[in-house]
Amino acid sequence: MRERPRVLVTRPGNRGEVLATTLSRYGLDPRPLALMHQQVLPETAAIRSVWLDFDHFSRVLVVSPFAAECLVEALDRYWPQLPIGPRYYAVGAATAEVLNRELGVKVHLPPEHVNGQSGRETSEALLTLPSLHGLAEQKVLLVAGEGGRTTLAEALSSRGARLTRLALYRRVFTAPDAAMQRCLASADFDALIVSSGELLEHLAGWCDIAALNQPLIVSSHRLATLAGNLGFAAPHVADSASATSLAAMTARVCGLDGGDVDQ
Template sequence: MSFTWPTLVVTRPQPQADAWVERLVALGCPAVALPLLVIEPQAAFVPAVSQAWLSLAEHRLVMFVSPNAALQFFAQAPSGQRWPMTTWAAATGPGTVAALREQGLDAAQILSPSPDADQFDAETLWQQRLADRDWRGQKVLIVRGEDGRDWLASTLREAGAQVDLLAAYRRVGPAWDATSLSLLSRIEAAPAQHAWQFSSSEAVRHLAAWIAAQPMPHPGLLQAPALATHPRIAETARACGWTRVLDVTPDASQMLACLRAWVEGPRASSPA
């Protein structure tokens, strides 16, 4: 029997959602974008981001929490300003590394977890690339949204670094327009033919909040399996009502291999 892929619903913010859809479709899996986070540039943040560019050479490390953090930061680079050779850029995952490379940074300037790491997060970045360095008296800048986890900032400060946090954008929930509502209706009607790709606990909570606010139950949305790219995200999905949750790495090929093995599992164990 030939294998039929479920449609993978990519919930990442744009422009990453469309890029992931293209990648998955190229690998043979139907996919559709339903961003559950929206990245909003904020005029109030521009002066601070522009000013940070002028003092980059004073920093030993600038850490970007996401591809959008890199995109928003580089969008405010003053004309003629270049990344200093003595400053490292850090990223927790391959998507952010790719965004930094697209901005012209050399691979040698970027610190990130190994491509075959079990997890792509701040803890792995620290353990693999930062923990064995001397941070006493070093200046570090963490570029992120309005808020976020403070684990890496606290850890670097405990190691003696001077850490500043820079808000470069704001994250908000989706607008729930006609296109997204139509897609939700299709998923509700045929959950077995769809699967969620969750790359953010915040995105999971946005969808769960929408479901809870509806006058009628939407069990099909929770019945579609969920692929979570980090254990914390998987834990959030389960807490919000998803029962079929698979921990995966944020690599398209490996993700699809896990999804196929998972979908075929019951079929393989059933009587011929």
């Protein structure tokens, strides 16, 4: 019996480190499962044109913390004085935190409650905001990576927005190292955390029956449905994609109450 439940963390970069630190505070033993990294795309003439016309957009929607970091870097180069016209929106709190900290702007988030239920950090929840309805002829910028879901783009276009979808980075998927391949093959872990559909699909190819039957922590019901379709037998849905929500759900699944965590 392990002293601390072993948890595999697939979230890349700084956010993965934050999640690992939070898991440790809950009495868990986080292990990084490196399957993906994010690669900034070269700036093209089309991307440069968007930055030069940034003040023409009435709304700017940002889908991830890394997209927010790319946006901040570009605005720092092109707009030393930030234009006052655009209103900013983020799918999740971590993305909003980057925009607020680096740009000092107010950021609109999905509501805390949607249709009488607790809100989640999803595109669908963000689209319920009244200010994202009635967008006829308004210029809207969607800042994201290559690929991914099309929910936001399709909904905004259907509402009349003159939409520009700007892909600033790509996700590069890799094989787990030899040690992690052995870990997955033997299911030598107590829980697995995934908060991306593309990452979940990639990971499934490396999981055999034993790994598929271990607890999987995901950040939305959409991901839980996808997990079921991919053969994962025990998905658990956290309240959101935040490190605290994911860690709290993981602790519960692993039989820890998290009572000694500093709030």
